[in-house]
Structure formats: structure tokens, C-alpha cells
Amino acid sequence: MERKQFIRSIAIVSLVPALLLAACKETGKKAAEAGKQQTFTCPMHPQIVQNKPGTCPICGMDLVPFDKNNKDVALTLDNSQIALANITTVTIGAGNLAGFKQLNGRLVTDPEKTTVISSRVPGRVETLYVRETGVRVSKGQPLYRIYSEQLASLQQEYLLAVAQVKQFPDDARFAQIEKGARQKLQLYDQSDAAIQQLLQSQKVNPYVTYPATQSGMVSELSVTEGQYVSEGGAVMRLEGYNQLWVEADIYPGEAEAVRPGQTVKVLVAGWEQEPQQMTIQFINPALQSGSQLMQIRGTIPNPDNRWQPGLQANILLPVKSKNDVLTLPVDAVIRDGKGTHVWIEKTKGKFEPRIVTTGMENFDAVEIADGLEAGDKVVVTGAYLLYSEYILKKGADPLASASGHHH
Known part of the structure; x- marks a missing residue:
């Protein structure tokens, strides 16, 4: 009986190595299959990783495939891809930066571009050619027409003065009266053409139309049709x-x-x-x-x-201002919740993310306090496209990769 139990024990011991070897082979096979299995990630949220297609639980975008075994920190693009992404670089150097x-x-x-249009004669506003604010007018455009009894009296006075001069051409006093009457009409904005028309027609015209003295926008109306205005009273305001x-x-x-x-x-x-x-x-x-x-x-x-x-x-x-500092255009620096980085062109078409520390900044440029050296070739346009392409191809945030290559 003891002999049979001994033989059974020997048999079990001899089978154990074979079983262990078979188990190791099976584990290795499964690991290899897992390594070859396609992995998917979200272009906007690289922390989302799964081994089947689907949508991102955060933003709802379709997941894209990537090679999780690709550990190369660099991103390589050919000439056509560089041109399509409009990627340009600049060699960083020391300079001045104004804050x-x-x-x-x-x-x-x-x-200085505002004009108040006022009435040159007292009278009644007969017609408003512009009746609302916000209307654009051009210089010389008729704005309003006014009826003025006082203007009619001045015209009649001028016609009488002209008649006296014709009757007594050698009388200096009458000539002086005619000159004064004409000047009064001119002060009431009567043009030489209007005065000449008065002389030809020999009829007074109590209506006078006033044009815009400059182009602009009507910002205020001070009168309405039928309203009486005094001499110098505001009619409207134009703003340029x-x-x-x-x-x-x-x-x-x-x-x-x-x-x-x-x-x-x-x-x-x-x-x-x-x-x-x-x-x-x-x-x-x-x-x-x-x-x-x-x-x-x-x-x-x-x-x-x-x-x-x-x-x-x-x-x-x-x-x-600061002197002798490394500066880059603001758009060359990518910022997110995890930090700040730029892209370096190591060799032709090969780009790497680089973590940087920024300093003083203005509207155009930003100081690079740490992370770069004079002579580094930095991407200044297309940096965000490189950021997106890196996530698509490698399924990881460039900052996570760049953290191990920070200089």
C-alpha cells in the first residue's frame, strides 16, 4: 500500500513542470494577443482609453485608434503635412521685452466732428427733410425749409435800396444803404445766387432751405414741422x-x-x-x-x-521692460490645465513637446524663463495642430511625454 502511494507521488511531481510550462506559454500567448489588440482614445480627452470603438463619456466624440506601444516622444511629419498644417519655426534668441x-x-x-445746425433766421419750420435720428446725411444735402417774415422784410428792403441806387447812381448814401441791405441778406444765409434770383424776379421769397454744412449722422432733432424757432435756435445736431x-x-x-x-x-x-x-x-x-x-x-x-x-x-x-531675455510669440505657447509647453523641431520634420516656464508677457510676446536655450528651433504657427496630432497618434497628452525630457 505504501508502495502504491509512493509511485503516485512520484508521478504527480513529474507532471508539475509540464503543467507550469504549459501555463506560462498560455499566459505569454494571451499577453501577445493583448499587445496586438487595438486601443482607442478620445482626441480631446486622452485619459479615456478602451480596447473597443465607442464614444467619449465626457464630450461624446467618436474614439480614434492609436498605438499604445509607441513610446517615441517625437512626432514625425513629411513636407506635405508640414505645409498643410502651416507649421513654421523660429530660432529663439535673446532680446528685449516690454510689459x-x-x-x-x-x-x-x-x-471737433460735431456740428449743431441752427436757424439763421427766426421763423416757422415749414418742412423737415430729415425727421429721425440715426440718418446719415451728406454735406450740401437739404435739411429743412423755414418760413420767415423777417427775411421777407429784408428782401423787400434790399429791392428798395437797389431801386434807389438805380434812380440816383451818384448818391453815395444810397449806395451805402444798398450795400448794408445786401450784407444783412448774406448774414441770413442768402447766397449770391439767391440774391441774384431776387433781383431778377423782383419778388420776395420768405422761404429759405438750409443745407448740411458737413457730412455726418443726425444724433439729435430739436424741432418738429410747424414749430417756430428763434434766430440761432438749434434745429438738429450732426456727429461725424x-x-x-x-x-x-x-x-x-x-x-x-x-x-x-x-x-x-x-x-x-x-x-x-x-x-x-x-x-x-x-x-x-x-x-x-x-x-x-x-x-x-x-x-x-x-x-x-x-x-x-x-x-x-x-x-x-x-x-x-526686460533686456536680454528669451521671448516667443504668444501663439507659440500652449497652455492647459496641466501646464505650459512648446514644440521643438529637433531635425527636419521631427517635432518634440517641451515643457517651459513663462515669465513677463505682453500682447505680442511672452518671456520663456526656463525650458529653452538660445538656438532652439521653436514652432510658432501650427503648434495646436501638432498637439492634436500627437494625441491622435499616441493617445497621450504631450505634457506627460515631455515631462521626462524637460531640460
Whole structure:
């Protein structure tokens, strides 16, 4: 009996290595199959990884395949891909960087472009050719027609003076009276052509039509048809918008950094990509009522009247500068919740992400405080396309790969 049990034990022991070998082969086979299995990720959220097609649980985008075994940190593109993505590079070097302080401002109507149309004669407004605000008028365009008994009296006086001069051509006194009567008509905005027409017709005309003295927008109407107006009474106001004021608020402690004649940049809300150059023309020495703020002012052109008074505008005021620092265009630096990086072209068509630390920044450029050296070839356009392409091909955030290659 003991002999049979001994033989059974020997048999089991001899089978164990074979069983272990078979198990190892099966495990290796499964691992190889798992390695060959296709993996999918979300282009926008690379942390989403699964081994079958589907949609991203965060944003709903279709998952895309990627090779999770590709550990190469670099991204290689051919010439056609580089051209299609508009990828350009620049060799970084030391230079100067000016910082800016942003001042809150607004666009305001330029008073020099504002005209008040007033009646040159007392009378009744017979016809308004422009009856609402917001209407654009051109110089010389008829604006209103007025009936004036006083004008009719002055015309009659002038006709009598002319008749006296004809009857007594050598009388200097009558000539002086005729000259004075003509000047009165001219002061009432009667043109030489209108006076000549009066002489030819020998009939007074109590109606006079007033044209626009400049082009602009009707911003205010002060009368209605049938209303009587006095001499010099306002009829309407025209505002020209082809040039606008820019006013900005500034604290007294900051005023020493500003001076008349200084050139600054102006960013109009909605047109931030089209900064305007402005010269500071005036600094109000008095504080605004009810505040501790001063005002600075300048003018900018307004082509095609595309901006309206009241629009927000920011002034970028230079406040400090740094010399001998590495700088890049702002668009070359990619920022997300995990950090900041740029793309380096190591060799022709081979790009790598590089983590950087930024410093002072202005509207155009940013200081690279750490992560780059003078002479590095940095991508300045197309960086975001490289970022997306990296996620698509490798299924990982470039920052995760670049963290092991930070210099």
C-alpha cells in the first residue's frame, strides 16, 4: 500500500513542470494577443482609453485608434503635412521685452466732428427733410425749409435800396444803404445766387432751405414741422464718426508713467486682433467727480464708421521692460490645465513637446524663463495642430511625454 502511494507521488511531481510550462506559454500567448489588440482614445480627452470603438463619456466624440506601444516622444511629419498644417519655426534668441498695463477705456464722439445746425433766421419750420435720428446725411444735402417774415422784410428792403441806387447812381448814401441791405441778406444765409434770383424776379421769397454744412449722422432733432424757432435756435445736431476719441481711466499713482505724445496700443472690443496705434493727447489733471480716477485721451481713425461711440476699448500702457531675455510669440505657447509647453523641431520634420516656464508677457510676446536655450528651433504657427496630432497618434497628452525630457 505504501508502495502504491509512493509511485503516485512520484508521478504527480513529474507532471508539475509540464503543467507550469504549459501555463506560462498560455499566459505569454494571451499577453501577445493583448499587445496586438487595438486601443482607442478620445482626441480631446486622452485619459479615456478602451480596447473597443465607442464614444467619449465626457464630450461624446467618436474614439480614434492609436498605438499604445509607441513610446517615441517625437512626432514625425513629411513636407506635405508640414505645409498643410502651416507649421513654421523660429530660432529663439535673446532680446528685449516690454510689459504692458491694461487700462479700461471707451470710444467717445470727437467734439471737433460735431456740428449743431441752427436757424439763421427766426421763423416757422415749414418742412423737415430729415425727421429721425440715426440718418446719415451728406454735406450740401437739404435739411429743412423755414418760413420767415423777417427775411421777407429784408428782401423787400434790399429791392428798395437797389431801386434807389438805380434812380440816383451818384448818391453815395444810397449806395451805402444798398450795400448794408445786401450784407444783412448774406448774414441770413442768402447766397449770391439767391440774391441774384431776387433781383431778377423782383419778388420776395420768405422761404429759405438750409443745407448740411458737413457730412455726418443726425444724433439729435430739436424741432418738429410747424414749430417756430428763434434766430440761432438749434434745429438738429450732426456727429461725424470717421474719427473717435478714446478715453481711459487711470489712478493718480499711475499717471507718472503716462505723458502727452506717448504712443500706446488700443484694443477695441470685438477687434482685439487689430490693435490701433494712438498718441496720448491730453491728461486731465483733475479727478473725475465722485472717484479717485484721472482720464487720459487720444484719437483713433474710424474707417468706414465701423465702430460706434460707447464701445469698450482697452489701452495697453507700457510700464516696464526686460533686456536680454528669451521671448516667443504668444501663439507659440500652449497652455492647459496641466501646464505650459512648446514644440521643438529637433531635425527636419521631427517635432518634440517641451515643457517651459513663462515669465513677463505682453500682447505680442511672452518671456520663456526656463525650458529653452538660445538656438532652439521653436514652432510658432501650427503648434495646436501638432498637439492634436500627437494625441491622435499616441493617445497621450504631450505634457506627460515631455515631462521626462524637460531640460
